[in-house]
Amino acid sequence: MANKPTDPWFASRVLSGLIRESIRHGAVGDFSEQYHWIRHKNGRLVAWMWYWFQIVQLIPESFYHQIHWGIVMVRNYFKIAMRNIEKHKYYALINILGLAIGMACCILISLWVIDELHYNRFHEKIDTVYGAVNDQYFEGNKWHINNTPTLLGPALEQDFPEIKATTRYQTHPQALLTFVNKSFFENRIYLVDPSFLQMFSFPLISGDQNTALDNPNSIILTTHMAEKYFAGENPLGKTILLNNETELIVTGVMENVPHNSTLTFHALIPYRLYEDARIRAGHKFHWFSNHPRTFIELHSAQSAEVVNEKIHHYVREKAGDDRAPLFHIVSLKDFRFSPYYGGTGRVNQISVLALIALFILLIACINFMNLSTARSMHRAKEIGLRKVVGASRKNLVLQFLGESLLLAFSALLMAMVLVVVLLPTFNQVFGKNLPLSILKNTFVSPVLFGITLLTGMAGGSYPAILLSSFKPVSTLKGSSVSAFKRKDGRMRKILVVFQFVLSIALIISTLVIYKQTDYIRNANLGYEKEHIVYLPLRSGSRNYYEALKNKLQNDARILNVTGSTHRPSWIGSNSYNAEWDRQEKPNEILIHVGRVDCDYVETMQIELLEGSEFSRSTSQSNKDGFLVNEEMIKLMGGDKGVGSRLKFQGVDGKILGVMKNYHFTPLNKKIPPLALLFRSDRLSNLIVRISAYDIPSSIQILKESWESVVKDYPFEYRFLDSDFDRFYRDEVRIGNIMKSFAILAIFIASLGLFGLASFTAEQRTKEIGIRKILGASVPTVIGLLSKEFTKCIIIANVIAWPVAYFVMNRWLQNYAYRMKLGIWLFVISGVLTLFIALLTVSVQSIKGATANPVDSLRYE
Amino acid sequence: MRILSRSEEIILATVWKLQDEAYGVAINQYINNKTGLNWKFGSIYTPLGRLVEKGLLHTIQGEPSPERGGRRKMYFQLTRAGKQALIDVQKVHSAIWEDMPSLKMG
Numbered sequence: 001m002a003n004k005p006t007d008p009w010f011a012s013r014v015l016s017g018l019i020r021e022s023i024r025h026g027a028v029g030d031f032s033e034q035y036h037w038i039r040h041k042n043g044r045l046v047a048w049m050w051y052w053f054q055i056v057q058l059i060p061e062s063f064y065h066q067i068h069w070g071i072v073m074v075r076n077y078f079k080i081a082m083r084n085i086e087k088h089k090y091y092a093l094i095n096i097l098g099l100a101i102g103m104a105c106c107i108l109i110s111l112w113v114i115d116e117l118h119y120n121r122f123h124e125k126i127d128t129v130y131g132a133v134n135d136q137y138f139e140g141n142k143w144h145i146n147n148t149p150t151l152l153g154p155a156l157e158q159d160f161p162e163i164k165a166t167t168r169y170q171t172h173p174q175a176l177l178t179f180v181n182k183s184f185f186e187n188r189i190y191l192v193d194p195s196f197l198q199m200f201s202f203p204l205i206s207g208d209q210n211t212a213l214d215n216p217n218s219i220i221l222t223t224h225m226a227e228k229y230f231a232g233e234n235p236l237g238k239t240i241l242l243n244n245e246t247e248l249i250v251t252g253v254m255e256n257v258p259h260n261s262t263l264t265f266h267a268l269i270p271y272r273l274y275e276d277a278r279i280r281a282g283h284k285f286h287w288f289s290n291h292p293r294t295f296i297e298l299h300s301a302q303s304a305e306v307v308n309e310k311i312h313h314y315v316r317e318k319a320g321d322d323r324a325p326l327f328h329i330v331s332l333k334d335f336r337f338s339p340y341y342g343g344t345g346r347v348n349q350i351s352v353l354a355l356i357a358l359f360i361l362l363i364a365c366i367n368f369m370n371l372s373t374a375r376s377m378h379r380a381k382e383i384g385l386r387k388v389v390g391a392s393r394k395n396l397v398l399q400f401l402g403e404s405l406l407l408a409f410s411a412l413l414m415a416m417v418l419v420v421v422l423l424p425t426f427n428q429v430f431g432k433n434l435p436l437s438i439l440k441n442t443f444v445s446p447v448l449f450g451i452t453l454l455t456g457m458a459g460g461s462y463p464a465i466l467l468s469s470f471k472p473v474s475t476l477k478g479s480s481v482s483a484f485k486r487k488d489g490r491m492r493k494i495l496v497v498f499q500f501v502l503s504i505a506l507i508i509s510t511l512v513i514y515k516q517t518d519y520i521r522n523a524n525l526g527y528e529k530e531h532i533v534y535l536p537l538r539s540g541s542r543n544y545y546e547a548l549k550n551k552l553q554n555d556a557r558i559l560n561v562t563g564s565t566h567r568p569s570w571i572g573s574n575s576y577n578a579e580w581d582r583q584e585k586p587n588e589i590l591i592h593v594g595r596v597d598c599d600y601v602e603t604m605q606i607e608l609l610e611g612s613e614f615s616r617s618t619s620q621s622n623k624d625g626f627l628v629n630e631e632m633i634k635l636m637g638g639d640k641g642v643g644s645r646l647k648f649q650g651v652d653g654k655i656l657g658v659m660k661n662y663h664f665t666p667l668n669k670k671i672p673p674l675a676l677l678f679r680s681d682r683l684s685n686l687i688v689r690i691s692a693y694d695i696p697s698s699i700q701i702l703k704e705s706w707e708s709v710v711k712d713y714p715f716e717y718r719f720l721d722s723d724f725d726r727f728y729r730d731e732v733r734i735g736n737i738m739k740s741f742a743i744l745a746i747f748i749a750s751l752g753l754f755g756l757a758s759f760t761a762e763q764r765t766k767e768i769g770i771r772k773i774l775g776a777s778v779p780t781v782i783g784l785l786s787k788e789f790t791k792c793i794i795i796a797n798v799i800a801w802p803v804a805y806f807v808m809n810r811w812l813q814n815y816a817y818r819m820k821l822g823i824w825l826f827v828i829s830g831v832l833t834l835f836i837a838l839l840t841v842s843v844q845s846i847k848g849a850t851a852n853p854v855d856s857l858r859y860e
Numbered sequence: 861m862r863i864l865s866r867s868e869e870i871i872l873a874t875v876w877k878l879q880d881e882a883y884g885v886a887i888n889q890y891i892n893n894k895t896g897l898n899w900k901f902g903s904i905y906t907p908l909g910r911l912v913e914k915g916l917l918h919t920i921q922g923e924p925s926p927e928r929g930g931r932r933k934m935y936f937q938l939t940r941a942g943k944q945a946l947i948d949v950q951k952v953h954s955a956i957w958e959d960m961p962s963l964k965m966g
Contacts, residue, residue, distance in 0.1 A: 023909045026919065026934020030884030031901065033925075058902045 007032050011051045018058050020065060073395070074402075080382075081403040088375065091755055095371045096411045098751040099455065102364020103415035105744055107448065108426050109357035111419075111434045116350050119260045119336035123201045127301045128164075129332040132156075132294045132311065133340040134325035144339045145325070147290040150275070153193065155318060156296060160310065162303040163296050167195040168271055169263075170292035174538055176713065177267075178241040179229045183714055185538060186225075190265040191274045191292070199297050200263065206236055207252025216272040220252040225266045243539055244712055246273075259433040262335045262342075287319035296329065304329065356741055359502055363745060365455045366495045367752035368411070372404055372459035374492070374756055397464040404460025405453070412452045429736060493792055496756070499749040500796035500833060501803070506742040507829040508804040512821065513735045516812065519819045526662025528605035531695070532720040533702065534568055535686040541713040542682040549597075551705045552688060557698060559691055560603035563683035565595040568604065569723045571664040571674065578675070579647040580636045589635055592664065592672050593649055595679035601627065601659065603689050611642035611657035614678045622678040624653025630661045632673035648675055670816040746833065750840045753789065758844040769853035778850060785845040786838060793837050797830040804829075864949045867907050868916075870895070872946050875917065875936050882936045883922070884908070908936065916942035 012028060019027050031054065039047035085092040120126060132152060136143045153166040172189035194213040197204070204212060205223065212220055219240055226235045235250040242248055248269065257264055271292070278285070298304060308328050316324045330338050337343040337350075383396060391399075420436065427434055537545060545563055552561045566573065574590040600606075601613035609630070614622045626646050633640055644655050661671045690698035699717060706715045725732075768781055776784075805821065812818045864872065874890050875882040888904050891897060911917040922933030938946070 019905065020909045022912045023905060023919070023934065025931060027884055027901075027905050029931035029933060032931060033885055034901075054901050057900050058905075 007035060008048055008051055011048070011055060015051075015055055015058070018055065077399045077402050078406075080399070081406055084379075084403070085407075091371065091375055091758070092407065094751055094755045095368055095375075096407055096414060098371075098748050098755075099364050099368045099408065099411035100414035100418060101744065102361050102367070102748055103412060103448075103452075104418035104422065105741075106357045106361040106364075107415060107419050108422065109353055109360075111423075111436075112430070112432060113350055113354050113357070115260060115432070115434050116336060116346070120262055120332055122258060122260070123332060125199060125201070125297060126332050128298045129199055130296050130298065130304065130307070130329040131332065131335065131341065132296065132327055133330055133338075134315075134327045136325050144344075145290070146293050146340045148292060148294040148327075149287050149290055149315060149319075150285045150292055151287060151318075152315065153292075153294045153296075156294070156311070156314075159314075160296075160307060162298055162300075162307050164299045165195045165199060165297045166294060167193040167199050167297075168292040168294050169193075169196060170271065170274065172269060172274070176241075176243050176539065177229070178244065179238065182229045184228070185714070185716070186266060188264060188266040190263075190268050191271045192268050193271050196268070199295060202254050202257070204252045204254045206234075209252075212252035213268065213270045215249070215251070216270045216276060217246070217248050218251040218270060219248040220254060220268040221250060222254055222256045222266050224256050226253050242269075287315060287321070287324060295332075304331070360741065360744060360748070361451070363499050363502060363748050363752075365451075365458070366499060367748055367755075368408070368455055369459045370492055370495050370752055371755040372407070376400070400464035401457055401460040404464075405456035408452045408456030408459065412448065429740070430733065492756070493788075496749075496753065496789075496792050497796045497799070499745075499752060500793055500837070501800045503742070503745040503749045504796055504800035504829055504833050505804045505807075506738065506745045507832065508800070508826060509808055510735070510738040510742040511825055511829060512808045512812070512819075513738050515825075516815065516819050517732055517735050520815070520817070523663075523817060526606060526660060529569070529720045529724065531690050531692050532568060532604070533688050533690055533699070533717050534720065535688075535702065535706065535715075535717050536567075537684050537686060538713070541710050542684060544710045545683050545686060546681055547709045548686055548705060551709055552686075552702070555701055555705070557691060557701055558688055560599055560689040561686070562599045562603040563597040563680075563686050564600060565679065565684050567685060567723065568687055568720055569664075570666070574672070575649065577648070580640065581645050582637060587635075590672060591632065591635070591648065592674045593677070594674075595677045595683070596627070597678075597680050597683060598622075600676070600687075601657070603687055605689075606662050607660040609658045609660050611655065613657050618656070621654070621656060622680075624651060625656035625678055626651075626653060627657050627659060627676040628655055629659045629671070629674040631671055632675055633658060635673045646675065649677060651677055746836060750836055753837055754840045754844065757785070757789065757841040758847075772853045778846075782842060782845040786841050789837060789841045790834070793834050797833070801826045801830070863952055864945050867903065868911060869946070869949050871904070871907050871911065872916065872938065872942055876938055876943075876946060880935065883933050887936070911942070912936075915939060916945055 012032070015031060016024060016028055031051065035047050035051050038050050123129065131146065132148050133144065133146045134148070136145050148168075150168070153168045156163055157166045169190050169192040172191050174185055174187050175189060177184060177186050177189075192213065197209050197213065203209070204220070207220065212218060219242075221229070221235060229235070229240065230238070235253060238250050240248045240250060275285075283289075296307070298307060311327045311329060313326065315327055316322060330340055335341045335343065337347045386396060423434065423436060426432075535548075549561050549563065552558050571592045571594045573594065574592045576587050576590050578587050578591055596614065598615045599613070601608055612618060613627055614625060618625070626648065628646070636644065636646070640655070641658060642655055646653065646655055659674075663671060664674060665672065688702065702717060703715050764785070768785075771781060771784075804826070808821060812821070870891060871887065874887050878886055878890060884901075884904065887908075888899065888901060891899055891904070908917065912919060916939060917936045918939050920935040920937060922935050924932045
């Protein structure tokens with residue numbers, strides 16, 4: 001039988017969508033009737049076109065219609081949403097606040113992480129610039145070295161067609177710069193080839209980028225240096241004195257180096273200056289003199305692989321010696337995290353930070369969802385009613401999602417405000433310099449928007465989807481059950497427990513880190529670091545050492561005077577070339593070495609176990625004498641002692657004295673063997689022990705003595721214990737970071753708990769009213785309300801303790817000298833958390849428990 | 861007192877005229893034939909819907925038919941308010957057009 005003709009399927013659907021509901025059925029039918037009539041008369045194609053023509057004409061009108069009603073509904077939802085917020089001002093505020101804080105924290109940390117990832121990006125040629133590095137092996141360890149042979153750069157340029165240019169840079173040893181009456185010691189001077197300015201993007205404000213470094217006797221200053229020495233005058237063309245002997249002409253001024261650069265310097269001097277000076281002194285540069293860092297610029301980034309291969313054995317071939325190390329290249333993009341350029345551990349640090357940011361955001365979002373869903377229980381009646389008067393599920397879903405999104409975006413707004421306000425403090429506490437502009441440059445904004453969207457939707461999805469499926473009748477009848485006792489209560493419980501596990505773990509970690517840092521700083525170093533002042537003697541001022549020492553020794557207010565070649569807090573030089581009697585094999589352990597004057601042990605108050613130290617009375621044996629520590633004796637074989645022979649650092653002599661082990665390296669390393677030799681002239685540090693009384697006048701004495709003896713070098717002094725604090729600055733910083741996070745995590749979790757508790761208390765007002773009437777006392781009721789939460793916290797503790805123990809134990813392995821992980825640490829954290837949680841909960845519980853039963857039962 | 865708009869008036873009048881036969885297609889054809897206007901469906905149905913929502917018309921379900929894809933016909937009828945509105949507009953119309961000087965173009 002013939003097919004019954006039907007309407008165009010798609011077109012009629014579109015039509016249905018466009019016509020308003022009141023007449024839809026009839027109208028579509030009318031269209032259908034006409035369609036068939038035309039089709040019968042003029043054929044299918046004409047009819048089809050007619051149908052679509054009608055549709056097209058309908059569109060503008062129905063479009064406006066839908067928009068109009070859409071707006072009307074949205075206005076209603078908005079009004080209801082605002083009314084809701086008004087009615088439950090505090091919950092809404094808590095909700096938004098918690099989320100905002102979490103977001104703000106996450107944003108701040110993201111700023112940090114992104115900043116780190118963007119180090120060096122301002123260099124235009126970043127894609128084609130690479131650094132040459134090598135690996136060297138010592139004591140079974142691999143060392144990442146970025147020092148390269150001086151000859152490498154020019155040689156590479158000649159032999160490698162893939163390389164467009166090379167440049168070298170080397171940090172100039174600390175130097176005195178003088179202009180007229182302004183004289184300072186500067187640390188951050190780089191010696192660079194002229195190609196440096198072409199390879200890296202450090203534009204000159206004044207001076208010619210192409211020629212500024214041509215003359216070896218030139219210097220380029222950053223604006224901050226220009227300010228320091230020239231205070232407003234134009235420095236171009238003026239002459240600065242280097243170390244009181246070399247004249248340098250200022251040929252350029254450049255912007256201060258941006259904070260996100262791994263190359264940090266205050267001034268540039270041509271490398272030629274150093275090269276020429278060394279050559280004049282008779283030095284011949286060969287393939288084993290490794291000082292400068294070498295950078296190369298490739299014609300194209302594609303050739304990086306090839307160059308990496310070629311450079312591998314290059315130095316060995318050039319040197320003709322197999323002891324030369326193997327080289328490879330590292331991209332400028334990776335410098336910040338590369339172990340070759342000081343980036344060890346940084347990847348871990350940044351990852352940990354990113355993880356923490358995520359955690360905090362997670363806690364905040366979970367909070368938001370928890371609170372939203374708890375609050376929406378209230379609205380069950382409203383939903384029932386709306387359904388009764390004809391709201392479709394779609395409408396309800398839209399309404400609740402919309403409300404939730406409203407809250408979420410308000411939180412985002414608040415978070416942005418918080419970020420702007422808190423950024424300076426953040427920068428200060430963490431020693432960073434993060435600009436807000438990072439947010440504009442990257443994909444942060446869309447991601448943030450997306451997260452807010454997700455959180456808002458997640459928060460609103462529960463009431464929207466679940467509640468809207470309830471039968472109106474049952475919701476209108478009402479129910480009052482605790483937030484935890486429903487079916488979904490389990491989910492909520494789990495979330496609360498999760499939040500507190502994180503918080504407790506953070507608290508424990510913070511406590512551990514703080515204690516460890518404290519332990520390190522106050523640990524017994526084996527010598528007395530208080531009241532020791534040292535005067536660093538640089539370059540020419542070393543000549544004045546003996547004169548200064550004599551002057552100071554004569555002053556009764558100065559207790560002890562001595563000197564050394566190293567900073568008293570840290571002996572870094574070491575070597576393994578040593579010989580002693582009955583040595584089984586050539587020594588392979590690094591022995592630390594320093595040169596000290598008489599009375600060193602006495603001044604530093606190191607404990608002397610055997611023998612004596614260098615002194616005026618032993619002046620004959622001083623120059624062949626060694627002061628060693630216990631570790632050294634152990635290394636030499638326990639049977640050695642005072643009088644044993646030792647050949648080290650070109651001195652073949654005897655041990656004069658044995659010192660008890662003391663810490664001369666940072667405390668996270670085991671104490672290495674140490675051998676001190678004697679020296680009494682041209683030492684780099686004059687060390688004085690001053691009396692504890694009236695420290696300022698002791699300093700004054702030092703100053704006057706200095707100025708009367710040393711003419712052309714500025715007076716500088718350092719306290720030994722403040723040196724220490726600088727060492728452990730990193731640990732202190734980490735401690736600060738953890739502290740902030742722990743506080744934040746607990747705050748947000750507590751906020752969530754507060755919201756839940758108040759909601760529960762409110763829900764159970766009737767129940768509480770009845771209990772009170774039946775004779776329950778206020779404390780009983782409070783106990784009742786708090787019971788659930790207490791259980792959650794205890795579970796959280798049980799989970800958090802082992803996790804924290806495991807992680808902290810691993811971290812403490814980094815330290816050779818570490819504190820013990822006592823059980824009371826965990827107990828304190830647990831109790832603290834419990835206390836805070838109970839405090840939070842009890843505020844609401846008390847309110848609920850002390851309510852007048854009459855009020856709560858009135859409307860039964 | 862709100863007077864009907866022109867198109868509303870035309871449609872209501874047509875519905876009244878067509879009595880039991882007043883459904884979409886018929887209304888459209890009648891108006892187009894009588895007035896020479898070439899109203900599209902859209903300009904019929906939108907006012908029809910509005911009038912229904914305003915309570916001046918109500919709808920009656922008719923028989924389904926195969927040409928309509930199995931859908932029922934939807935007939936329109938004046939409500940009391942609708943009838944009253946027509947009466948009002950007629951009164952206003954007569955009042956205005958009474959004693960009008962001639963409109964012949966000359």
